[in-house]
Amino acid sequence: MKFNLSPLVLAALLGTGALLSGCSTNPATGQQSYTAFMSPEEEKRVGAEQHQEILKEYGGSFDHNGLAAYVTGIGKKLVAQSEFAGQPFTFTVLNSEIVNAFALPGGYVYVTRGLLALASSEAELASVLGHEIGHVTGRHTAQRVSQANTANILTGGLAVLAGVLTGSSELGSAVGDIVGTGAAAYVQSFSRDQEFEADSLGVRYMTRAGYDPSASAAFLAKLQAQSELDAKLAGRDPEAGYDMMASHPRTQDRVAKAVAEAAQGEGARAQTSKPATELGREALLARINGLGYGADPQEGLVRGNSFILPPQRVRWSVPSDYRLQNGAEAVIVAGQAAKARYDIARNTAGAADYLRAWGQSYGVRSLSRIAVPGGLDAATGLIQTQTSQRQPVLVRLLAIKTDANTIHRFQILGGLQNQREVDRVAQTIAESFTQLSAAEAASFKPLRLEIVTAGSEAQTRQQAASMPTPTGREAARLFEVLNGLAPGAMPAPGTKIKLLRS
Template identity: 40%
Template sequence: MRPRRWILPMTTKYLETWHEYRSQTDKQRKISQFSVLKKNMHSNIALRILTSAPGLLLLLLMSLGSQILQGCSINPATGEQNFTAFMPPEKELREGRKADPHIRRQFGGAYTDAALSAYITGIGRRLAAQSELPNLKFTFTVLNSPDVNAFALPGGFVYVTRGLLALADNEAQLAGVLAHEIGHVTARHAAQRYSRTVVAQIGRVFARLADQPILDSVLSTGGQIYLSSYSREQEFEADHLGVRYLIRAGYDPTGVAAFLTKMRQHAILETKLAGSRQDPDRFQLLATHPRTMDRVQRAIKKAQDEGGKPGRVGRESYLEQIDSLLYGDDPEQGVIRGRTFIHPKVGFRFTVPVGYKMLNTPAALQIFGTEPVRIAVDHLRVRPSTNAVDFLTSDWAASISLQNVERININGLIGATGTRVVRGKKGPITQRLVAVRLEHDSIVRFLFMTPSRISPSINHALRRMTYSLERLPAEMPPLKAARIRVHRVGPRDSVETMALQMPVGPQAERRFRVLNGIADSEAVRPGMLVKLVDEPQP
């Protein structure tokens, strides 16, 4: 909103000048031009410029240039000048507070373990105290999400997921993640990104005024790329600052590189288990933090050259803290058992076709078919008086036109369905929307997206999946969550015997090695602590 404070006054002044000039007679214009010329010998050129659309563009650019010059600030962490005109420090705190509840909802809320939360906060505050903003009140939150992720909001709001805690091997690795996110805050990367985004949006206004669609396209693309993730330069800066804080707080900085390697191994394994051909780096933490091993090693070397010494690792103390940590799906958000998805809290289940993979997130269940098929499933509360057809056509699909809308009955549950065809990159895509009422105020939604060329051949399998939806039986015992179990290796234990204690499924040994950071050529040693996963069966 800040740009309007100077754009509107300038636009008004320009229009007044323009109307005054157009309303004058030729004689008046000559007298006026002569008078102005006496004051400024270049006014005749300036006047001609002002009478064109590029003239307004130039004025706006000049004013924006002034705003940019005034908006550069000295970065407290790096000592360099950065453009943060549109997000001063006081606004960073306001924006962070405003976004915090939305982040918590998106990632399943805060994980409820007071002792673990206090432990994470203690590590974070020790690191923050070594930063260039020691008086900033940082907030550290563990999110109830199985994803491996961490991020920070402006104003000092730092988040790690329980999925990341399960993957980390020691306190130094966790501290490395927290220190990196603190580095993003102290370097004011969010303020820089926000300010540049505002400039990009203003630039699009300039391009429209100048009637330059090419410029508009370039600015639009650049803004989108900038918003997608931190730049590699910012990541290296956060790595360098994070390692600095680690060493000052007495931690071993080499854990940063070890955990980066482990995250990528985990991403590769998860991609393989999901049957996906996508680049592993596109998902979770690696997607928003484009870091490379050479940059991390450079940051570590630079910090060590500045006087860093080997410090605390804290493996056993860390593993003791995460013993019994919830692992994978939270039953409150639904669980995957083989080919069946069960949601105990809402009270339904259904089964996917053979070969289909499921990925459960707090926002929705995502399903990937062996063909290029994508399905999303969620649930929501509705008005008790809303029937399924009205909900489908008037609420969910109110802004689009559906075809073949019909009422359906699935195992006694009343629902509605409809389709539409949209254009995709590789041809038409058929979207089928299904809404099924569970209770008087609860609806389950399915969104099927299939290439139209193959839709007829897979309709039967997808129909069977839809019609497998049913309420949970009243006598069904409550589902227990899978949890991390810390085990001390005995003299007869081996990687192979430990892998047998992992949840049933493919790549058990590989899952055990990645979870514990054990290399392919490495064996377990008697006395060492390792992580196993106890996954009770329904």
């Protein structure tokens, strides 16, 4: 049977064939990779542009006790062992309590203050930096961008082709949707294969640099323990978010992979009389002694379902089934049926007048004053608008004035059918919004890591149980996670350990 293909279909198919031929051999992997849509020069340009945005989003660069230069030194040592030794890399410590590390194309590598607090040896830190360097040398972002562009072209081409072959544009659209889903699964963030490849490259670089590669598995086990503790504190399933569409493989899978890579590189590793996870332990612990831990009270604190902002001397809460995330510019509230955003505006108007002006372009309605603790000037109003996908939504606006020039403002959003839930969140916030005394505000002090020598088991156990924590809970388990200990285990007397102090 013959089909007469239109010029449009022929162009789509021929274009697809040309795009799929845009492969090159990567010296880091020795394999061909498809990077037709992002050249090395483009990677450098994108990395340089986004670097400033990353600094803005994560609270800027950070230094403590020479940590910035220390991290850069380790990073350069690893890059020197890579296939791109002559290319410039930029290593940055970010002032964020979030445990995270990532890389931008063009050689921009980041680790957070929170991640450094979790590390217990230079080798563990090297494993993280090596992994992120592996994403750069593997050109994974270039692959992702190129695959995404090709997926879009393939999706359009197959949709047109299906319409021609079946005579049905509706069916063609359905096929396009199915292909689009597969393409999205393939290119969303870094793929599982890319994550494993970055692990392999990272182990290669740290082994060549003289670090014990088994520290990679040790640190990934810590990441898993920290993730499980965070989930417990937030009342979430520890496995939440680790599905087939996640941007990273399951943590336990990565641990197993890292162990296998470490075993393969064991013969090339420089021998040492120290235990594997203690390679460079003293050097790193000396650098992080006194390091700030958790959120800075000056930026606001999340305590369960409450948010506390000591500089403004205010506290407010959301229903217990909602979660809070303190961002660089606003606090985000997330729940099943509603979401909210909180920030502060500087304005001399009263609460009701401010809301009237704030929501004017959206036709704010049902504007009224409301009662909040302490008799503060407060008002609320309702607007109806739509999302970028043109879905209708309700937004409950809430403004609370605490002094002549400060408005605390909330936007609580939900579907038209969820107005009762939107109002429940707004009511909880309004009824819980209280001002702190000067003494209460001053009581929230930043936590810091202190490196001490462990005494007897009984003494250490008592220190762990009484240790202050960001949430005021699970002190003993947090002590174990920070020190890489199994539940119930205690360090040997004379060992250097991490404690938290206020």
